[in-house]
Amino acid sequence: MGRYILKRLGYLLVTMWIIITATFFLMNTLPGDPVQTGTKLLPEAVAQNLRVKWGFDKPVTHRYVIYLNNLLHGDFGESMKTPGLTANAIIRDKFPASARLGLQAITFGLLVGLILGIIAAFKRNTWIDYTVIFIAIAGISIPSFVLAALLQKVIGGSLLPIIGWPSTNVWLSGFEYTILPTLAASFGSIATYSRFMRTSVLEVLNNDYILTAKAKGLSRREIVQKHVLRNSLIPIITIFAPQMAGIVTGSFVIERIFCIPGLGMYYVESINGRDFPMIMATTIFFSFFFIISIVLMDILYGIIDPRVRVSGEKR
Amino acid sequence: MIKEYEQELFEVVGYDKEVADAIVRPNITYWKDAWRRLRKNKVAIFSMVTLLVIGLSCILIPILSRVDYTGQNVAMTHLKPGSQHWFGTDELGRDVFVRLWMGGRVSILIGLLGAVVSLVFGTLYGGISGYFGGLIDDIMMRIVEVIVGIPYMIVVILVSISLGKGLPSLIIALCITSWTGLARLVRGQVLQLKENEYVLASKALGASPMRIILKHLLPNTMSVIIVNTTFQIPGFMFAEAFLSFIGLGVQPPYTSWGAMAALGQQQMSYYPHELLFPAVAISLTMLTFNLLGDGLRDALDPKLRQ
Amino acid sequence: MTKLMEVKNLRVSFHTYAGEVQAVRDVSFSIDSGEAVAIVGESGCGKTVTSKSIMGLIPTPPGDIKENSSILYKGKDILKFSDKEWQKFRGAEAGMIFQDPMTSLNPTTKVGKQIMENLMVHRHMNKSEAFNEAVRMLEVVNIPNSRERVNDYPHQFSGGMRQRIMIAIALACNPRLLIADEPTTALDVTIQAQILELLKDIQKQFDTAVMLITHDLGVVAGMARNIIVMYAGQIIEKGTVDEVFKNARHPYTNSLLNAVPGLNLKSKVQLASIYGTPPDLLAPPAGCAFAGRCKFCMKICREQMPGVTKISSTHEASCWLQHSQAPRINIAEGIRGEQDG
Numbered sequence: 001m002g003r004y005i006l007k008r009l010g011y012l013l014v015t016m017w018i019i020i021t022a023t024f025f026l027m028n029t030l031p032g033d034p035v036q037t038g039t040k041l042l043p044e045a046v047a048q049n050l051r052v053k054w055g056f057d058k059p060v061t062h063r064y065v066i067y068l069n070n071l072l073h074g075d076f077g078e079s080m081k082t083p084g085l086t087a088n089a090i091i092r093d094k095f096p097a098s099a100r101l102g103l104q105a106i107t108f109g110l111l112v113g114l115i116l117g118i119i120a121a122f123k124r125n126t127w128i129d130y131t132v133i134f135i136a137i138a139g140i141s142i143p144s145f146v147l148a149a150l151l152q153k154v155i156g157g158s159l160l161p162i163i164g165w166p167s168t169n170v171w172l173s174g175f176e177y178t179i180l181p182t183l184a185a186s187f188g189s190i191a192t193y194s195r196f197m198r199t200s201v202l203e204v205l206n207n208d209y210i211l212t213a214k215a216k217g218l219s220r221r222e223i224v225q226k227h228v229l230r231n232s233l234i235p236i237i238t239i240f241a242p243q244m245a246g247i248v249t250g251s252f253v254i255e256r257i258f259c260i261p262g263l264g265m266y267y268v269e270s271i272n273g274r275d276f277p278m279i280m281a282t283t284i285f286f287s288f289f290f291i292i293s294i295v296l297m298d299i300l301y302g303i304i305d306p307r308v309r310v311s312g313e314k315r
Numbered sequence: 316m317i318k319e320y321e322q323e324l325f326e327v328v329g330y331d332k333e334v335a336d337a338i339v340r341p342n343i344t345y346w347k348d349a350w351r352r353l354r355k356n357k358v359a360i361f362s363m364v365t366l367l368v369i370g371l372s373c374i375l376i377p378i379l380s381r382v383d384y385t386g387q388n389v390a391m392t393h394l395k396p397g398s399q400h401w402f403g404t405d406e407l408g409r410d411v412f413v414r415l416w417m418g419g420r421v422s423i424l425i426g427l428l429g430a431v432v433s434l435v436f437g438t439l440y441g442g443i444s445g446y447f448g449g450l451i452d453d454i455m456m457r458i459v460e461v462i463v464g465i466p467y468m469i470v471v472i473l474v475s476i477s478l479g480k481g482l483p484s485l486i487i488a489l490c491i492t493s494w495t496g497l498a499r500l501v502r503g504q505v506l507q508l509k510e511n512e513y514v515l516a517s518k519a520l521g522a523s524p525m526r527i528i529l530k531h532l533l534p535n536t537m538s539v540i541i542v543n544t545t546f547q548i549p550g551f552m553f554a555e556a557f558l559s560f561i562g563l564g565v566q567p568p569y570t571s572w573g574a575m576a577a578l579g580q581q582q583m584s585y586y587p588h589e590l591l592f593p594a595v596a597i598s599l600t601m602l603t604f605n606l607l608g609d610g611l612r613d614a615l616d617p618k619l620r621q
Numbered sequence: 622m623t624k625l626m627e628v629k630n631l632r633v634s635f636h637t638y639a640g641e642v643q644a645v646r647d648v649s650f651s652i653d654s655g656e657a658v659a660i661v662g663e664s665g666c667g668k669t670v671t672s673k674s675i676m677g678l679i680p681t682p683p684g685d686i687k688e689n690s691s692i693l694y695k696g697k698d699i700l701k702f703s704d705k706e707w708q709k710f711r712g713a714e715a716g717m718i719f720q721d722p723m724t725s726l727n728p729t730t731k732v733g734k735q736i737m738e739n740l741m742v743h744r745h746m747n748k749s750e751a752f753n754e755a756v757r758m759l760e761v762v763n764i765p766n767s768r769e770r771v772n773d774y775p776h777q778f779s780g781g782m783r784q785r786i787m788i789a790i791a792l793a794c795n796p797r798l799l800i801a802d803e804p805t806t807a808l809d810v811t812i813q814a815q816i817l818e819l820l821k822d823i824q825k826q827f828d829t830a831v832m833l834i835t836h837d838l839g840v841v842a843g844m845a846r847n848i849i850v851m852y853a854g855q856i857i858e859k860g861t862v863d864e865v866f867k868n869a870r871h872p873y874t875n876s877l878l879n880a881v882p883g884l885n886l887k888s889k890v891q892l893a894s895i896y897g898t899p900p901d902l903l904a905p906p907a908g909c910a911f912a913g914r915c916k917f918c919m920k921i922c923r924e925q926m927p928g929v930t931k932i933s934s935t936h937e938a939s940c941w942l943q944h945s946q947a948p949r950i951n952i953a954e955g956i957r958g959e960q961d962g
Contacts, residue, residue, distance in 0.1 A: 015461050019469075026477045137609070141549065141601035143556050143573075146594040149580050153587065208725040215676055216739045216790065217712030220704075226738065227727050234729070252561050257580065268561050271472060279476065283469055306729060306774040324921035325947050330896060330914065 004302060008295045019287045024067055027276045028060050054080065076284070077277035081270075087281030090266060095285075096170045098251055098262035104182040106244060109189030114236070116190065117197025118229075124202065132194055139191020148184035148257045155180065163259040181258045185251060189243050196239055200232040207231075230304070237301045244293045349538075352614040359610025362603040369600055373419040380413045396588055406582060406589075414570055415592050421482070421571035422552050422597065426604075429489040429551030430544045437494035438540055441501030442528045446509060456502070459495050471558055481566045485558060489551060497543050504536040538615035545608035549601035556597055572597045625797055625830050626675070626694050627651040632687035633670050633679060640903045641685075644670045646854040654797065657824050657831040659845035661838055661877065665899060667854040668834045672800045675699070675832075676717050677707045694798075713743040715798040716791030721807045722783035726775035732786050733759075733771030739793040758789040762819060781812035788819065795827060802834045817844055838881045842866065847935070850874050853899050853910035860936035870930070870938035873911045875956045909941065917942060917950055 042050070050056075055063050070077065076087035120132035152162040166174025204210065205228065213223045255265040263282060270278040353359055396411075444455040470492050475484035505528075508514065514531050522530070533540075556573030558564035560580075565571040572593045579590030633645040645667040652658050660668045673679050675692055677699065691698045699710060711717075719725040727735060736758055737751035746754060752771070759767035762785040775783055784804060791799055801820060805813035821844055824831045833845055841848055842862060849859040850871065858871040869875045876895045897914040900906050906913070912922040922941050930943035941947055 011457075011460060018461060023473060026473050029477075137602060137605050138598075141605050142598045143553060143560075143576070143594075143601075145557075145560050145576060145580060146590075146598060149583050149590055149594070153583065208719055208721060209727040211678060211719065212717075212725045212735075212787070212790065213727070213738075214678055215711050215717040217708045217710065217742060218738060219708055222738075222742070226730070230729050231727065253557060256561060271476060272562060274476075279472075283473065287469055304729070306776070320921060320944075320946060322946060324924070325919050325941070325944070327917050327919050327948060327950075329916055329918055 005299055008298055012291050012295050015291055016284075016288060020068070020071065020284055021064075023280050023283050024064055025060070027280055028063065071284070076281035079270075079275055079278050081273055081275045081278075087278055090278065091263065091281070091285055094261060094263040094266050097165055097260055098255065098264055100171055101178065101181055101185060101251055101254065101260060101262060102244075104178060105185035106189065108182055109186035109243075110193055110240075112186070113190040113193025114197050114233075116194035118201055118232075120194065120198045121201035121205070122224075129198075132198065136191045136195040136198075139187050140195075142187070144184050144188055145253045145257060147187050148180070148254060151180045151184055152257070165258070165260040165262075167261075181254050181260060184257075185254045192239065192243060193236065196236055197232065200235050201228060204228050204232040234301070234305050237297055237304065240297050244290070349614045353610055356610045356613065358606050359614070362607040362610065365599070365603045366607065369419065369596075369603075370423065373416045373423060376416040377413055377420070395586075406578070411575075411589065411592055414575060415572075415596055418570040418572045418575050418593065419596060419600075421565055421569060422555055422573065423600070425482075425485060425489070425555040425571075426548040426550075426552040428486060429493050429554075430548045432490045433493040433497050433547055434540065434544050436490075437497030438501050438533065438536075440494060441498035441503075442505055442532060442536075444498070445502035445505030446524060446528055446532065448506070452502070456499075459498055462492065463495050471554070472563060475558075475563050480563055482569070485555060485564055489554070493547070493551065497540065497547070500539055500543060501536055504539055505532050508532050508535050542608060542612045542615060545604060545611055549604040549608075552597065552601060552604075572600075623654050624651050624693075625654040625656075626692065628671070628675070629691045629693065631671065631674060631690045631692065633667075633674055633690070634685045634687065636683045636685060642902045643905055644854055644902060645674070646902075646905065648851070648854070648856050650849050650856060650859060652798065652830050652832060655824070655828040655830055656847065657821075657833060657845040658847045658849060659833045659835060659841040660849045660851060661835060661841060662851035663836050663899065665902075666851045668851050669802055671851075672717070672802050672832060672834055675798075675800060676711060676715060677702065678717075709743075712739050712796070713794045714796055715800060716794070716796040717800040718784070718787045718791050718802065718804045720803040722780055722787055723807065725787055726783055728775055731772050731774060732778070736771075736786070736790050736793050739790060743794040754793070755789075758793050759786070761792070761823075762786070762789045764789075780808050781815065784808060784812075784816055785819065788816075788823070792823060792827065792829070796829065798830045798832065799823070800832045800834070803836070804833070805840060806835075806837075813840070820844065838866075838877055850877070853905060854902055855910060855939070857911065857940070858938040860932070860938075864933065864936040868932075868936070869953065870932060870936075870943055871911075871940045872915050872917055872942070872952050872956065874938075875952050878953075879956055909939075916955060917952065919947065 055066065058066075067077075074088070076091065078087065079085040079090070116132045116135065120129045123129050160179055161177050162180065164177050166177055210223060210227060213227045218226070251262060251264040252268050253264075254260070255262040256268060259265075263285070267279070267282045267286070270282065440455065440459075444452045471485065471488035474488040474491070475481070478484045478487065509532065514527060517527055517531055552572075555564055555571060556576065559571050559573030560577040562577070565574050567574075575593035576590060576597065579586075579593060582589045628651065629649050631645055631648045632643070635642045635644055648667070648671055650658075660671065662668050670679065674686060674690075679686060686700060690700060692700050694710070694714065699707075702710060726732065733752065733755045736755040737746075737748070740746045740751040740754050741748070744751075744754075756767050756771050759771055764770055764782060764785055770778075775786070778786065788804075799820075804820065805816050808816065817840060820831060820833070823829060831844075833841065835841060845862060847859065847861055848865045850857055850865070850873065852873050858865065858869065858874045860868075865874060866878065869878055873895075880895070895914060896916075900910050900913065906923070908921070908923040908925055909915070909918075909927050912918045915922065919941055927939045927941045927944075929937050929939050931937055932943070942950060942952065
């Protein structure tokens, strides 16, 4: 297991390095003057000062080394558009909103999705099953921005605030503001989880060891609790990480529609404003977050499935 | 107590050639059987017909209509659906009906293109990796693992920043990331299949690796590939819609369902039809692709064959 | 000997998209306490369906146990059991071992726990009592270092070891009936012998009735007292091992015996294969099910089902050749002769 984790961490480093390098060179080899991006041309002397300040006078490889070094020290850089504003400050400032939205959506989506999937599997070929299948297919067919708009139109306004986010005590206050965005962001995962869980439970139910459990004289409830659930959850873990990434990237849209001051919204803003250091910082942050979650899921996989724990390899 | 029978009944006649040799049930080929099952599935057939209608509309309506989809008319902005403009007009007075089918062209094109790239590259990559195994497989799969680790949206964003926003960036980004899932699937299938006797036999007869991959391994992984591709099309359309929605996708004067929905969303409170039509179009198309995919999976899954 | 279980007129069908498959067609037999019975037949002959019916493991639908079928266990018809009664019966009164030990253990649960479950449900043991009993059960089935291995997962055991664990699970509550459905088919030949030896020991030691289901007559010889031969969902011959092995009356039984290596004393004789394939149980033939593959098939065989002929108090066969009007044929010679020629 130790070796397995080390190997995963090794991959993590390689992948991160590739992403950082690719991002850096993509941003730094763009045609055009990185300083003269505004609508008004800056005086040449000012522009030259800025070039020196941002290191654009040095060769690109040199800048790459400096950038890597800064990253290693936890310095993500500074905004070009808003001088003095560091990426670290932005992440500290904006990430909690995104993280709360993400956590709420993941928890809600996972819970509801798994429960729906289990119910559908046990009520196979009944109207309950068909309803869940319908929700699942609708969930992956309706884009979250459509659903968000629908929620705003139908539920929002009189019952719940349709835009905005708690600005103080970001983790706990203003729950009513988070309800609609959470629903909109979790709908897709509800669909995915219920679908996968349903198939997974049905597959496990077909296994011989369920027959063994029945032949032991266990009750239906005991069979479900002790034999079905754990085994059918294993494949779910493998789709958990991509789902998480989906929620993170999906939040670009949700945050925009609901005017949530999160990192996703800021990311889109900095892309549209061509604020390169900030684009790079947020890209790297998002990727890191995504990759870490994949590695964590792999390790969790090993804990739940003893077959992985011993051989150190999936399957 | 023992009943008497006519003695002649006790004449030994031996084997009944016909009975013993008769093939008990008619032998149906895999594809015929799959088609038979698919045809029975009303939902899948309905999806196929709906998709066909949507596809034909996207091709024909912009050609046949005399309205230019970029034509603006400041005097006729935000019109409600009516006889003049069936689906109304948008904030620049453009006809939503014609724009919807033009946008559909882009959305569906991206979906199909992504699926084709993923199909060709993913299948070849996975096939080669699984077939050769060993060190080649190791290296190729490590590369996949690294690519899988990069979030798709990030790639699209990076590419569109460096190449400029628009269709080409979208497509390139799709090409970079879309094929990994299928490559893994195909590799898994090939790893299983290549141990089969008929592959060994073919090898012993001196068939080249390419021939074995194309003639034996791919046809047998076909069902997995088809089902996966059907599900990937809505996936790519989804991605396009997202990117267009946050302004990174298709740029004016071109449009797509995602871009139209983004514009519509801003007008939602007052002119809901501008969001409604593109939203319904995306959802309906994705729904039918997903339902078709479900139907295909049920029809092609050999485990269900009885 | 007292009758432990009596299967009467058991008929089981499965409803598939192609129609109703009549998997078991009017099967009756009984098992005495402490006795070992073997049910022999090729795949699809209904032997597994019969055993699953006894354990109440036939899923309905698509399965369908017909009316008038009854399975009496200690005089009670278990087919009329409620869910609760089934739970008390399974595991406690009857245990079952399945064909493939690789898939019949839960891969994510320690083997000890899988044995303990049984004990806690039926014998109401607490955790530590059940744990000790699980260790003891592993000793009974000859697993070395049982105190440590009880905490291992199934994938850490070999196929033979896993089948021993399955036996331990099935035996944990000391059931009166043990059903072993092809317990050795998935194992190496050397391991097969060990498992059979273990089953035999257990039958003697615990005085458990064993119902051994197999397609391999070689497996039966040393193990069972009585043999039931099934074909196309019906019993075509039953008797003691001696009677069936030395004096088989049905051509199918004779063909099966000829397909077993080593049992045939004239060892030069070639092993037999049986001509043709079994009938489709979607539409079973009107006459004898074996008629199409039978060398001695008579006209009547194709038209009417043969009745049961009692050869001795324990030996029965269902074949028209046993009828007084049938020509006198030495079936065993005839079938052997066929392979020589």
